[in-house]
Amino acid sequence: MKKQLLTPQLKRQLILIAVISLLLASALEIYVFGFTSDFMIRWLRSFFVFFVMISVTKLAIVPAVNNGVNRIMKW
Incomplete structure (x- = not known):
């Protein structure tokens, strides 16, 4: 089954x-x-x-930093 590119949460x-x-x-x-x-x-x-500035910050930068910090804190 094909995965949707835009989920309802992402659309919202x-x-x-x-x-x-x-x-x-x-x-x-x-x-x-x-x-x-x-x-x-x-x-x-x-x-x-x-x-572009808000969406890149909200959808890419903040989750990437959050993921990086979570990985560092697991050490």
């Missing part, structure tokens, strides 16, 4: 990260630049930057 985490990234990007762009003519392009760029 990615949706939550996307919502948080959307809110952060909106707040940053509106506070710094306001609504100018190139708002959408800058907003999408900042959304993707926040999304």
